[in-house]
Amino acid sequence: xxxxxxxxxxxxxPSSVLPRNNVLDKDIAxxxxxxxxxxxxxxxxxxxxxxHYHNQDLLLTAVLKGSVxxxxxxxxxxxxxxxxxxxxxxxxxxxxQTSGVVRILKDLNKPIEGRHVVLVEDIIDSGHTLAYxxxxxxxRNPASLRIVTLLDKPDRREVEIPVDxxxxxxxxxFVIGYGLDYNEKYRNLPYIGVLKPHVYTRCGxxxxxxx
Ligand code: IMP
Ligand code: MG
Numbered sequence: 350x351x352x353x354x355x356x357x358x359x360x361x362x363p364s365s366v367l368p369r370n371n372v373l374d375k376d377i378a379x380x381x382x383x384x385x386x387x388x389x390x391x392x393x394x395x396x397x398x399x400x401h402y403h404n405q406d407l408l409l410t411a412v413l414k415g416s417v418x419x420x421x422x423x424x425x426x427x428x429x430x431x432x433x434x435x436x437x438x439x440x441x442x443x444x445x446q447t448s449g450v451v452r453i454l455k456d457l458n459k460p461i462e463g464r465h466v467v468l469v470e471d472i473i474d475s476g477h478t479l480a481y482x483x484x485x486x487x488x489r490n491p492a493s494l495r496i497v498t499l500l501d502k503p504d505r506r507e508v509e510i511p512v513d514x515x516x517x518x519x520x521x522x523f524v525i526g527y528g529l530d531y532n533e534k535y536r537n538l539p540y541i542g543v544l545k546p547h548v549y550t551r552c553g554x555x556x557x558x559x560x
Contacts, residue, residue: 354511355397357501357518358390368542373535377542381524382517384539387499388422390516394497395426397514398467406492407431408464410457412438412482415471418528418536419499423469434458440478451481466491470498471528476508483510500524500541517541 366383368374398407409427411420413435424433437455466486473479479496487494499516519541525531526538531548 353513355394355514357515360517360519363543364540366540368538368540371538373538376535376544376548377538378545380540380542381519381522382527382541387516387527387540391419391422391499392426394499394514394516395423395428398423398427398497399429401495402429402431402465402467405465408461408466409433409469410436410461410466410486411469412436412478413455414536415528415530416469416499419471420469423497436482438478438482451478453485461486461489461491463490463492465493466495468494468496470496472500472502472524473498473510473512474502474505476506476510479510480508499527 360382363379363381364383364386366380366385368377368380407429409420409424409431411417411433414437420433424431434457435455436453436457438451438453440451468479468482468486470479483494483496495513496510497514497516498512501512501515501518502521503518504521522543523531524541524543525535526540526542528536529541530536531544535542535544
């Protein structure tokens with residue numbers, strides 16, 4: 350594990366906040382982390398990053414598309430100067446399990462050699478995708494490479510990942526919202542929620558876990 354790492358806030362109970370004002374809300378069984386709680390935690394994570402990279406050349410990198418909302422909020426909460434860059438990947442594996450063999454669809458725009466890189470992740474599940482990506486990026490000789498993730502599902506971990514900053518540690522549920530999708534939908538919900546089972550059965554399958 351990374352030294353001085355910040356562990357995620359343990360989320361065990363649904364939020365008391367009810368989903369409202371969105372046509373997608375009817376598909377939501379319950380809100381796990383409400384919008385206000387998300388924003389507070391993102392501000393805290395940004396503060397850790399501010400402190401850690403003071404006077405350093407910081408590059409935030411995120412993997413499309415799930416991390417986009419977290420990235421957008423995190424970068425605005427970070428007050429020190431920094432740059433951003435994106436990668437896009439597709440992972441091979443079954444519908445419910447990533448294999449960790451990742452194909453790069455879009456690489457970072459610029460070399461990262463000698464730079465302080467933070468990989469911004471939406472959620473860590475098995476850990477295979479991140480293990481692969483950190484291997485690729487570490488081989489490019491950045492000055493440092495650290496990981497910030499909004500969500501972590503520790504019960505699902507198959508590969509040990511040295512995560513430096515974690516927003517929330519959540520139960521083994523398939524979650525959507527705040528960038529995370531089910532069949533490409535629900536990314537625009539401002540909270541993290543759990544879908545009603547009929548949404549899966551209507552589609553005739555289990556949640557597909559992909560970027
Ligand atoms: P891993 O390789 O199993 O760690 O897969 C991580 C990726 O799977 C994440 O970056 C997400 O894109 C996706 N994923 C994992 N769990 C969920 C979930 O509960 N909802 C939506 N996407 C998920
Ligand atoms: Mg992702």
